[in-house]
Amino acid sequence: MTKFVFVTGGVCSGLGKGITASSIALLLKAKGYKVFMQKFDPYMNVDPGTMSPIQHGEVFVTADGCETDLDLGHYERFIDEELNYTSNITNGKIYSSVIEKERRGDFLGATIQIVPHISNEIKNKIYEAGTTSGADIVITEIGGTVGDIESSVMMESLRQFRLEQGRENTFFVHTTLVPYLYGSNELKTKPTQNSIIELRRLGIQPDIVVTRAPIDLGDAVKKKIALFGSIPPENIIEAKDVTNIYEIPINFHKQNIEEIILAQFGLKVTKSDLAAWQHLLNTVENLNGEVEIALVGKYVELEDAYLSVKEALKAAGYQYKTKVKINWIDSESLEKEGINLKEVFKSSSGILVPGGFGSRGIEGKILACQYARENKIPYLGICLGMQIAVIEFARNVCGLSDASSKEFNEICPNPVIDLMADQKAVINKGGTLRLGNYECRLQKGTLAYKDYGCDTIYERHRHRYEFNNKYRELLESKGMVFSGVNPESGLVEIIELPNHPHFIASQFHPEFKSRPTKAHPLFISFIGASIDYCKHKK
Numbered sequence: 299m300t301k302f303v304f305v306t307g308g309v310c311s312g313l314g315k316g317i318t319a320s321s322i323a324l325l326l327k328a329k330g331y332k333v334f335m336q337k338f339d340p341y342m343n344v345d346p347g348t349m350s351p352i353q354h355g356e357v358f359v360t361a362d363g364c365e366t367d368l369d370l371g372h373y374e375r376f377i378d379e380e381l382n383y384t385s386n387i388t389n390g391k392i393y394s395s396v397i398e399k400e401r402r403g404d405f406l407g408a409t410i411q412i413v414p415h416i417s418n419e420i421k422n423k424i425y426e427a428g429t430t431s432g433a434d435i436v437i438t439e440i441g442g443t444v445g446d447i448e449s450s451v452m453m454e455s456l457r458q459f460r461l462e463q464g465r466e467n468t469f470f471v472h473t474t475l476v477p478y479l480y481g482s483n484e485l486k487t488k489p490t491q492n493s494i495i496e497l498r499r500l501g502i503q504p505d506i507v508v509t510r511a512p513i514d515l516g517d518a519v520k521k522k523i524a525l526f527g528s529i530p531p532e533n534i535i536e537a538k539d540v541t542n543i544y545e546i547p548i549n550f551h552k553q554n555i556e557e558i559i560l561a562q563f564g565l566k567v568t569k570s571d572l573a574a575w576q577h578l579l580n581t582v583e584n585l586n587g588e589v590e591i592a593l594v595g596k597y598v599e600l601e602d603a604y605l606s607v608k609e610a611l612k613a614a615g616y617q618y619k620t621k622v623k624i625n626w627i628d629s630e631s632l633e634k635e636g637i638n639l640k641e642v643f644k645s646s647s648g649i650l651v652p653g654g655f656g657s658r659g660i661e662g663k664i665l666a667c668q669y670a671r672e673n674k675i676p677y678l679g680i681c682l683g684m685q686i687a688v689i690e691f692a693r694n695v696c697g698l699s700d701a702s703s704k705e706f707n708e709i710c711p712n713p714v715i716d717l718m719a720d721q722k723a724v725i726n727k728g729g730t731l732r733l734g735n736y737e738c739r740l741q742k743g744t745l746a747y748k749d750y751g752c753d754t755i756y757e758r759h760r761h762r763y764e765f766n767n768k769y770r771e772l773l774e775s776k777g778m779v780f781s782g783v784n785p786e787s788g789l790v791e792i793i794e795l796p797n798h799p800h801f802i803a804s805q806f807h808p809e810f811k812s813r814p815t816k817a818h819p820l821f822i823s824f825i826g827a828s829i830d831y832c833k834h835k836k
């Protein structure tokens with residue numbers, strides 16, 4: 299029977315609730331339990347797929363093709379398990395599903411109400427995560443802060459959930475802030491007390507309180523929170539600020555968080571296997587080199603828009619015990635007249651163009667790609683970054699000076715990137731991209747084949763436009779190699795340039811499969827090539 303852990307947040311957002319949830323899941327997995335994770339987002343969008351990265355940061359894509367909150371990226375990277383459609387539930391999803399059922403007549407004449415219809419739907423999504431994953435323990439994080447109007451029905455559903463399942467099958471973790479006041483030099487517990495009271499007003503008594511604070515709480519503060527919160531002092535788990543997020547699970551482990559949870563569930567407590575995580579932590583704390591990578595994007599002022607790419611670069615660096623420093627370059631800034639690209643890329647040893655949508659900044663990305671190709675600087679293109687590489691090559695090597703993508707120019711005479719027939723009829727923007735895992739066959743003797751070391755791979759997608767195969771022969775004749783192709787549709791997945799030390803780009807998003815303990819082959823080889831480039835550049 300599945301057990302359920304719920305992680306709520308109090309006082310304010312941004313306390314690291316997602317990392318707390320991931321760390322708990324990681325620690326329970328290290329005890330030998332099968333874990334699965336889920337995030338509830340209390341907004342009315344059905345999913346974040348249609349939201350601007352400025353609003354929401356990156357959209358993380360699961361293997362089964364769901365566009366989800368970026369916290370799911372943290373989850374997958376921490377627990378190294380593939381999540382799915384049951385892992386990100388929004389108010390929009392809940393409401394639209396209930397309304398669809400009402401229209402179908404499923405409720406047989408009943409008046410549809412928030413309680414029980416919406417709350418039942420929410421509870422069903424929690425049960426569904428348990429049954430479809432077959433996990434021993436499901437960890438569900440509730441987005442937002444306790445007391446928000448938006449999440450109040452979700453909290454009510456959790457209250458009912460405990461009533462149905464009992465204390466032995468459910469566990470509530472509440473994360474709060476314990477601020478430090480300079481001047482009087484003391485930690486203040488009142489915001490935490492109030493937030494526990496707020497949670498209790500919703501009918502939920504937390505079993506553990508995780509306190510974020512800049513310094514150690516000390517016994518007196520801990521006891522005070524325990525007394526007001528009606529929980530034993532050992533169930534106050536300190537989340538002291540850290541410089542490296544990978545320390546957090548280890549810090550929680552030292553405070554026995556997983557053992558407290560397992561004891562309440564009546565589950566066996568075995569010895570933890572944290573060797574891989576500990577190894578990661580040691581690696582990260584002992585990096586001895588540095589390589590600089592230029593990331594040319596549209597939202598570089600907002601690093602969260604490229605969170606998984608950033609994490610994948612860092613993870614690949616760990617393979618070489620090297621720190622990856624990202625030089626964030628605004629693609630539009632490269633379009634300014636008289637720009638000196640040599641100056642811009644002076645300290646970078648690799649150029650990465652990540653995914654993106656819309657025409658803003660496109661010409662700047664094409665210039666960056668051309669600069670990488672002509673100056674033999676390692677290049678990694680991801681999704682839009684592959685389309686950019688194709689356009690640049692068609693224009694500057696194949697002589698098609700008006701080559702472009704239909705996304706940027708609908709009447710483009712040479713659409714080397716185009717919509718496929720199945721995308722032309724699409725009207726709705728939400729959920730209609732080519733999403734999730736697709737198969738890709740790799741050609742022997744290519745860089746892609748060497749990187750992966752096998753001939754069939756599955757990678758995650760999130761795009762609408764494709765390489766236009768009408769141009770394949772021309773580009774091939776000029777030296778571009780189509781090293782990865784979908785065996786069913788013939789759609790191009792990977793391109794590369796063999797007459798360049800390292801020039802490769804994929805239509806899929808490799809960053810979603812990278813883990814800190816298991817970097818992705820395309821990122822490993824890109825960082826390796828960048829380190830080589832750095833050594834040899836005078």
Ligand code: GLN
Nearest residue numbers: 653654681682761762763
């Ligand atoms: N805008 C491009 C497309 O839709 C690329 C998308 C992406 O980079 N994720 O095909």
